[in-house]
Amino acid sequence: MNLALDFDETYTLDPETWNKVIQLFLTSGHKVYCVTKRYEHLSKDIKNVLDIPIIFVPRSVAKMQAVKSVGIKIDVWIDDKPQSIYPYKINKKKLSAFHVSNKPISRCKK
C-alpha cells in the first residue's frame, strides 16, 4: 500500500504520533510519501524531520496529478485539505444532497 501524508497542518499537528504511524506502516512493508504543496526551497524543516520521499507539488497542480506524473499511485491520502488532492471542482448543488448522521459516536457499532 502507498500512503501520502501531507506535512503542513497534518504531520505538524502531532509529529511524534505521525512518526510512530510512519514507522508502523514502513515496518509493515508499505511505502509512505510526504506530498506537500510547499515550495522545495522553503522546505528545509520538512527534510530535517522526515526520512521518507518528499514530493513537492506546484500550487496549480492537484496532488494526485503530480504523483501520477512521477509514476506513483497513492492508495490512501492523509491530508487536512482533501480538495488539494483531486483536480475536480466541488459541485455545491450535489453537496446539499449529503448529510451527516446525528447518531452519537458512542452508539456506533464496533
Ligand SMILES: [Mg+2]
Ligand atoms: Mg496541509
